[in-house]
Amino acid sequence: MSSIGRPLVISGPSGTGKSTLLNRLFAKYPNNFGFSVSPTGGKDNAHIFFFHTGQRVDTTRQPRAGEVDGKAYHFVSKDAFLELRNEGGFIETAEFASNFYGTSKQAVKNVQDEGRRCILDIEAQGVRQVKTTDLDPVYLFISPPDMATLKGRLMGRGTDTDEAIQKRLNAAIQEILYAKTGAHDIVLINDDLERAYDKLEKLALGEEVESDTLPPLLDE
Numbered sequence: 574m575s576s577i578g579r580p581l582v583i584s585g586p587s588g589t590g591k592s593t594l595l596n597r598l599f600a601k602y603p604n605n606f607g608f609s610v611s612p613t614g615g616k617d618n619a620h621i622f623f624f625h626t627g628q629r630v631d632t633t634r635q636p637r638a639g640e641v642d643g644k645a646y647h648f649v650s651k652d653a654f655l656e657l658r659n660e661g662g663f664i665e666t667a668e669f670a671s672n673f674y675g676t677s678k679q680a681v682k683n684v685q686d687e688g689r690r691c692i693l694d695i696e697a698q699g700v701r702q703v704k705t706t707d708l709d710p711v712y713l714f715i716s717p718p719d720m721a722t723l724k725g726r727l728m729g730r731g732t733d734t735d736e737a738i739q740k741r742l743n744a745a746i747q748e749i750l751y752a753k754t755g756a757h758d759i760v761l762i763n764d765d766l767e768r769a770y771d772k773l774e775k776l777a778l779g780e781e782v783e784s785d786t787l788p789p790l791l792d793e
């Protein structure tokens with residue numbers, strides 16, 4: 574059976590190329606998908622996607638200059654956020670720099686009501702949370718071909734200090750170890766961009782694709 578009716582939950586280490594792949598997908602199919610990203614993931618690049626797809630997450634953080642409520646984010650008070658969380662209104666939440674962020678069930682429903690497939694880009698903690706809900710998504714793990722390549726991509730991106738890169742690499746090992754427990758339905762190695770993109774596009778459009786094999790970690 575095609576998985577097109579189910580949300581697609583994408584996770585993978587910072588710098589593995591999630592944004593690169595998804596940007597391409599959304600540029601080619603501007604109307605097929607609704608997107609939500611957990612802003613705790615990597616760069617705070619959520620805005621690009623939200624404006625692109627009209628999606629949003631709820632947040633208690635203050636709007637930055639030029640941000641309009643309901644566009645990139647739905648700005649809510651901490652009380653309102655916690656109330657909705659207590660009611661079970663979120664499929665995942667995260668606290669980052671003393672602010673809360675969350676993907677509400679309503680946001681996912683809105684996407685589905687528009688006839689779009691919902692794509693969620695979340696970090697490993699969010700994946701664990703989604704697994705406790707009844708969302709029933711397809712879980713996709715995007716992996717670097719190996720740790721050296723991941724380090725090269727993070728350095729090449731030029732957005733992080735050496736210390737931040739080391740933190741991301743340590744987090745990446747944990748994410749890959751989690752993926753090795755079989756937590757995801759599909760693994761996609763982002764080695765050659767064309768190959769990886771083709772596979773992602775097929776999966777996003779509901780075609781069946783074969784899982785790739787996770788890379789060995791340094792001590793294996």
Ligand SMILES: Nc1ncnc2c1ncn2[C@@H]1O[C@H](COP(=O)(O)OP(=O)(O)OP(=O)(O)O)[C@@H](O)[C@H]1O
Nearest residue numbers: 587588589590591592593615616726730764765766
């Ligand atoms: N297949 C690929 N081959 C070579 N370079 C790539 C490939 N995919 C992505 N990159 C490069 O790797 C860097 C990291 O990619 P990107 O920012 O898309 O990662 P990300 O997973 O979205 O990270 P984050 O979670 O931190 O937002 C970018 O400079 C990008 O151009």
